[in-house]
Amino acid sequence: MDYSFSEQTKHFKSSAVRDILSVIQQGNVISFAGGLPSDDFFPIEAVQSAYEKVFASGRSSLQYGLTEGFTPLREAIQTVMTKKGITSTVEKTLLTTGSQQVIDLFSRIMLAEGDVVLTEDPTYLAALQVFRSYGAKVIAVKGDENGMDPHDLEEKMRVYQPKFVYIVPTFSNPEAKIWSTERRQKLVELCYQYHVLTLEDDPYGELNFTNDTFEPIASFDEKGSHILYTSTFSKTVVPGLRTGWVTGPDEVIAMMSQAKQMTDLHSSSIDQQALFYIMRDFDLQSHIETLRKEYYIRMTIMRDFLNKLDRGLFKWKEPKGGMFMWIEGDEKLDATSLLGEAVKNGVAYVPGTPFYVNEPKLNTFRLNFSHSTPDNIKLGMDRLVSVLTRQVTV
Amino acid sequence: MDYSFSEQTKHFKSSAVRDILSVIQQGNVISFAGGLPSDDFFPIEAVQSAYEKVFASGRSSLQYGLTEGFTPLREAIQTVMTKKGITSTVEKTLLTTGSQQVIDLFSRIMLAEGDVVLTEDPTYLAALQVFRSYGAKVIAVKGDENGMDPHDLEEKMRVYQPKFVYIVPTFSNPEAKIWSTERRQKLVELCYQYHVLTLEDDPYGELNFTNDTFEPIASFDEKGSHILYTSTFSKTVVPGLRTGWVTGPDEVIAMMSQAKQMTDLHSSSIDQQALFYIMRDFDLQSHIETLRKEYYIRMTIMRDFLNKLDRGLFKWKEPKGGMFMWIEGDEKLDATSLLGEAVKNGVAYVPGTPFYVNEPKLNTFRLNFSHSTPDNIKLGMDRLVSVLTRQVTV
Numbered sequence: 001m002d003y004s005f006s007e008q009t010k011h012f013k014s015s016a017v018r019d020i021l022s023v024i025q026q027g028n029v030i031s032f033a034g035g036l037p038s039d040d041f042f043p044i045e046a047v048q049s050a051y052e053k054v055f056a057s058g059r060s061s062l063q064y065g066l067t068e069g070f071t072p073l074r075e076a077i078q079t080v081m082t083k084k085g086i087t088s089t090v091e092k093t094l095l096t097t098g099s100q101q102v103i104d105l106f107s108r109i110m111l112a113e114g115d116v117v118l119t120e121d122p123t124y125l126a127a128l129q130v131f132r133s134y135g136a137k138v139i140a141v142k143g144d145e146n147g148m149d150p151h152d153l154e155e156k157m158r159v160y161q162p163k164f165v166y167i168v169p170t171f172s173n174p175e176a177k178i179w180s181t182e183r184r185q186k187l188v189e190l191c192y193q194y195h196v197l198t199l200e201d202d203p204y205g206e207l208n209f210t211n212d213t214f215e216p217i218a219s220f221d222e223k224g225s226h227i228l229y230t231s232t233f234s235k236t237v238v239p240g241l242r243t244g245w246v247t248g249p250d251e252v253i254a255m256m257s258q259a260k261q262m263t264d265l266h267s268s269s270i271d272q273q274a275l276f277y278i279m280r281d282f283d284l285q286s287h288i289e290t291l292r293k294e295y296y297i298r299m300t301i302m303r304d305f306l307n308k309l310d311r312g313l314f315k316w317k318e319p320k321g322g323m324f325m326w327i328e329g330d331e332k333l334d335a336t337s338l339l340g341e342a343v344k345n346g347v348a349y350v351p352g353t354p355f356y357v358n359e360p361k362l363n364t365f366r367l368n369f370s371h372s373t374p375d376n377i378k379l380g381m382d383r384l385v386s387v388l389t390r391q392v393t394v
Numbered sequence: 395m396d397y398s399f400s401e402q403t404k405h406f407k408s409s410a411v412r413d414i415l416s417v418i419q420q421g422n423v424i425s426f427a428g429g430l431p432s433d434d435f436f437p438i439e440a441v442q443s444a445y446e447k448v449f450a451s452g453r454s455s456l457q458y459g460l461t462e463g464f465t466p467l468r469e470a471i472q473t474v475m476t477k478k479g480i481t482s483t484v485e486k487t488l489l490t491t492g493s494q495q496v497i498d499l500f501s502r503i504m505l506a507e508g509d510v511v512l513t514e515d516p517t518y519l520a521a522l523q524v525f526r527s528y529g530a531k532v533i534a535v536k537g538d539e540n541g542m543d544p545h546d547l548e549e550k551m552r553v554y555q556p557k558f559v560y561i562v563p564t565f566s567n568p569e570a571k572i573w574s575t576e577r578r579q580k581l582v583e584l585c586y587q588y589h590v591l592t593l594e595d596d597p598y599g600e601l602n603f604t605n606d607t608f609e610p611i612a613s614f615d616e617k618g619s620h621i622l623y624t625s626t627f628s629k630t631v632v633p634g635l636r637t638g639w640v641t642g643p644d645e646v647i648a649m650m651s652q653a654k655q656m657t658d659l660h661s662s663s664i665d666q667q668a669l670f671y672i673m674r675d676f677d678l679q680s681h682i683e684t685l686r687k688e689y690y691i692r693m694t695i696m697r698d699f700l701n702k703l704d705r706g707l708f709k710w711k712e713p714k715g716g717m718f719m720w721i722e723g724d725e726k727l728d729a730t731s732l733l734g735e736a737v738k739n740g741v742a743y744v745p746g747t748p749f750y751v752n753e754p755k756l757n758t759f760r761l762n763f764s765h766s767t768p769d770n771i772k773l774g775m776d777r778l779v780s781v782l783t784r785q786v787t788v
Contacts, residue, residue, distance in 0.1 A: 039457055062634040242661060264491035
C-alpha cells in the first residue's frame with residue numbers, strides 16, 4: 001500500500017551517525033563515531049541512591065506530572081543558570097526529553113515552509129535535520145575560529161529576516177570551536193537590532209579543559225528577550241535519564257510548553273525527580289572536574305597519534321573542551337569512501353559531509369575522544385593512522 | 395517583542411482539563427476532572443525493585459539507547475500483542491513517551507494543512523488538539539453506542555479521502571463506549587477498500603469490569619497493513635514512567651521512528667529497562683485484576699450517587715470498564731458555567747464541550763472514578779449531586 005505520508009516526511013533523513021553506529025556495534029570495531037560520553041564515569045551509585053529517594057517519597061511520585069517538568073528540579077536549575085550569569089526563573093524554564101527535544105519544540109513553534117534559519121557551517125547535523133523537516137531553509141553564515149563573521153551575520157539577518165539563529169558557541173559539534181566574547185556580545189546586539197531570536201545550544205560547556213570561563217551568549221541578553229539557552233544532563237550525569245532544559249523569554253517558553261503538552265504531556269517525572277536528588281545530594285561539580293580531567297587525558301592520547309600524521313596533509317586543532325576533534329585531510333581525501341576501509345581495519349569515525357549546510361568538504365571527519373577507554377583510543381588510533389597514511393601515500 | 399510564531403501555533407489550545415487541574419490543585423476540592431489512575435495501587439515495591447535491577451546490570455544501562463526503544467521490552471510487548479490476537483514483531487514496535495507521543499508522531503508523518511482525519515464525536519480532546527495543530531480538518535463520523543455508523547463512515551471515506559481514522563474503541567474517553575465486534579470488522583474492511591489507515595488508541599482496554607473479551611480492531615487487520623495499535627503502561631503500571639508503544643505496518647513505524655529520532659533521539663532508556671524487569675518479574679496480570687476490582691468498586695459508589703438524580707433529567711450508562719462516566723443533563727444545563735459553582739462547593743468535573751468535534755452538547759460532563767478514594771468519591775458525589783439537584787430545581 002502507498003501510505004501517502006505528509007510532505008514534511010520528504011525532508012526526513014536518518015542520521016548518518018546513527019546508521020553507522022548500528023553497523024559497527026556488531027563487530028570488533030573501535031568507534032570514534034558517536035557523540036557518546038564515557039560509561040566509565042557514570043555516577044551509578046549516586047543515580048541509584050537518587051531513585052531510592054524518589055520511591056521513598058511515596059506512591060504519588062509515580063503519578064502524572066506537570067508538562068513544564070518537576071518544579072524542584074526547575075528550581076535547582078536556577079542556581080546553575082545564575083552561576084552562568086543567565087537571568088532566569090522557574091516559569092522561564094521547561095524540562096524536556098534531552099536538549100534534542102528543545103530544538104524540535106522551538107522549531108515547531110517558529111518554523112513553517114520556506115522560513116529561514118541561520119547556522120554555522122558545519123554544525124550539529126541532527127539540528128539541521130529538524131529545521132529542514134519543518135520545511136525551513138537553512139542558510140549558513142560565514143565564520144572563522146572565533147565564531148560567525150558579524151558582517152555576514154548582519155547582512156544575512158537583513159536580507160533573509162530569519163526566524164532564528166542556531167549556534168553551539170562553546171566546544172561546538174563538530175569543530176570544537178569557541179566563540180570569542182566580542183562575537184558573543186555582537187550576536188546579541190544584532191538580535192536586538194533585527195528582532196531575531198537565537199537558540200544557544202550548550203551541551204558541552206561544562207567539559208572545559210582550560211581555566212578560562214566562556215560566558216554563555218544568553219548571559220549578554222540583559223533584556224532576557226532574544227536568547228534561548230538549552231543544555232542537558234546527558235553529558236554531565238547520564239544520557240539514559242534523557243533530561244534537558246531550556247530557558248528563555250516567558251512567551252516563547254509558554255508556547256513551547258503548549259507544544260510539549262500535545263507532543264507527550266510531559267517527560268519522565270521519575271527521572272526528573274531522581275535528577276533533583278542528584279543535584280541536591282551529589283557533588284556534581286567535583287564529578288564534572290573528574291570528567292574534565294579524564295576527557296582531557298583521552299584527548300591528549302588521540303592528539304599524540306594525530307601528531308604522527310603529516311601536518312602538511314592533515315589540519316586540526318587541539319580542542320579546549322567538549323568531546324570531539326575535527327580533522328581536515330588533504331584535498332584528495334574522501335572521508336566517506338575511506339570509511340569502509342577504516343571499518344575493515346577495525347576503526348570508525350564520522351565523515352564530515354552531513355554536518356555541512358553548503359557544499360561539504362569531503363576531506364573532513366570527526367573523532368570522538370570521550371567514549372573510548374585510553375587503551376582503545378591507542379588501538380583505534382593506531383589503526384586509523386595506518387589507514388590514513390596508506391591512503392595518502394597511494 | 396512580537397515573536398512571530400509559526401502559523402501552526404494558531405491551532406494550539408491548552409488542554410481545558412489541565413487548566414482546570416492546575417486551579418483545583420490549590421484548594422480543598424475533590425476532583426473528578428483528570429484522567430488519572432489511582433496512586434493507591436501503584437506497585438511501588440515492584441517498580442523500585444525493577445530500577446535496582448537496572449542499576450545492578452551496570453553502567454552501560456545509563457548510556458544512550460536506540461530510538462526505537464529498549465529491545466527486550468519491545469520483545470516482551472510481543473507477548474501482550476499475541477494474547478490480544480495482534481500480529482506484530484519487534485521491528486513493527488516503537489516505544490514512545492506515553493501513547494500521547496504516538497498520536498503526535500503519527501500525525502506528524504501523515505498530516506499537512508487541510509488533510510482530513512475522521513473521528514468519533516465526542517472523542518479524546520488531546521488528540522483533537524494534535525490533529526488541529528498540524529492544520530488538519532477533523533470530521534466527525536456519526537455513531538451510536540456500538541461505534542461509528544458504517545454507512546456514514548463509508549460515505550465520509552469516499553467523500554473526504556481522509557489521511558486516517560482515529561478511535562478509542564474500548565471504554566472510550568470520554569463516553570466509556572465499546573464498539574461491537576461487527577463494527578470493528580467493518581472498519582477494517584472499509585480501511586482496506588478505501589486505502590485509509592486507522593489509529594486504534596487503547597489505553598483503557600485492560601480495565602475491563604466484565605468477563606467479556608473485546609478484541610482490538612488491529613486483531614482483525616490480518617494483512618497487518620492498515621491498523622496501528624497504541625497502548626501505554628500509564629494505566630496498568632504507573633504514569634510517571636511515561637512509556638507507551640505503537641505497533642503497525644513496518645513502513646509506517648519506520649517513518650515514525652525517523653520522526654522520533656529528530657524529536658528526542660529516544661525516550662528514557664532507564665525507565666524502559668525498569669519496565670522490562672517489571673514485565674518479567676512482577677505479576678502484572680494479577681495487578682490488573684486488582685485494578686479492575688477496585689476501579690469497579692469506585693465506579694459503583696459513583697453510580698449509586700448518580701442514581702439519586704432524576705433519570706428523566708440526567709442520562710448516563712454504567713460503564714463496563716475504563717476510568718470515566720459520561721453524563722448528559724437536562725437541556726437547560728450548562729456544564730461549563732456550572733463548574734464554578736461546583737468548585738465553590740468543593741467538587742470538580744470536566745465539561746463535555748472540549749471533547750466535541752462539531753457543535754458541543756453544553757449539558758454534558760465527564761467524571762473520573764479511578765483517582766479518588768471511595769471516601770472522597772462519597773464526599774465529592776454528595777456535593778455534586780446537591781449542586782446538580784439545586785441547579786435543576788432553580
